């Protein structure tokens with residue numbers, strides 16, 4: 374049981390609740406990102422979706438007819454590439470197993486011979502910048518980026534074209550999440566797996582994660598275990614007084630809670646804030 378302020382503990386632990394711990398995802402093993410695949414037809418210049426070229430009349434000269442047939446096949450392949458794109462979103466509170474599920478999916482795709490690449494926000498420096506790390510310590514090498522739009526340049530155009538699956542962790546920190554996912558899946562035919570917080574500590578939408586739901590093939594909301602009653606936790610409570618939305622941290626700052634303990638927690642935090650304000654004004658009056 375993590376330590377929490379005594380005021381919060383006494384007020385929150387008064388609630389009695391049935392315990393029902395959710396099933397947790399199995400641990401996954403670390404894996405280097407794979408960037409090599411058997412040769413694939415080079416679609417390095419995917420063009421916007423173009424309907425197949427019209428078949429030429431019988432009278433067209435042989436060279437023009439051959440070119441038309443090649444154009445038709447290439448545009449068909451581009452349509453196939455774009456049609457093979459997917460977006461899968463994994464959300465939930467902190468400690469829900471989002472990163473664990475992301476690594477498991479990406480590793481499974483790599484196991485089928487697909488080329489995978491993993492990205493996280495360079496704002497998340499909790500466990501180092503060169504890996505995505507779960508709260509259990511499972512890790513996988515990744516690209517830590519300030520924006521998703523820099524990925525293709527970082528990787529290089531040829532390498533990017535060879536990537537089949539792109540994993541994104543801490544998606545709430547990427548302002549260009551929507552545009553990147555749309556291009557990667559709709560235009561470049563990638564399978565994109567996105568893990569991130571749906572809500573911040575105030576339960577407001579966090580970043581652009583909810584904005585890509587209309588683009589998605591699947592959306593999964595995971596739950597953690599409420600730190601105060603062991604019921605399913607769908608929300609993240611911030612244990613400190615900071616009020617800025619982006620505040621990097623782990624169990625020292627946050628804990629997953631159920632609805633009842635989230636709401637109780639808000640009361641305790643507000644009461645604590647009022648008490649601290651009174652103490653501060655009393656001290657000022659003494660001076």
Ligand SMILES: Nc1ncnc2c1ncn2[C@@H]1O[C@H](COP(=O)(O)OP(=O)(O)O)[C@@H](O)[C@H]1O
Pocket residue numbers: 397398465466467468469470471472473474506507508509596597598599600629
């Ligand atoms: N209160 C909690 N509820 C669920 N899992 C927890 C809790 N506290 C710690 N954990 C651990 O955190 C792991 C999930 O870590 P991770 O996949 O990084 O979660 P997320 O990415 O959703 O923050 C679980 O497998 C579990 O071992």
Ligand SMILES: Cc1cn([C@H]2C[C@H](O)[C@@H](COP(=O)(O)O)O2)c(=O)[nH]c1=O
Pocket residue numbers: 466467468471472497499543569570572573574575609618619620621622623627
């Ligand atoms: C609720 C909340 C979280 N954060 C930060 C805290 C962590 O660094 C990440 C989430 O990590 P996880 O992989 O989901 O465990 O986001 C924040 O900045 N603001 C918030 O409101």
Ligand SMILES: [Zn+2]
Pocket residue numbers: 390599600601602603604630631632633634
């Ligand atoms: Zn609870």
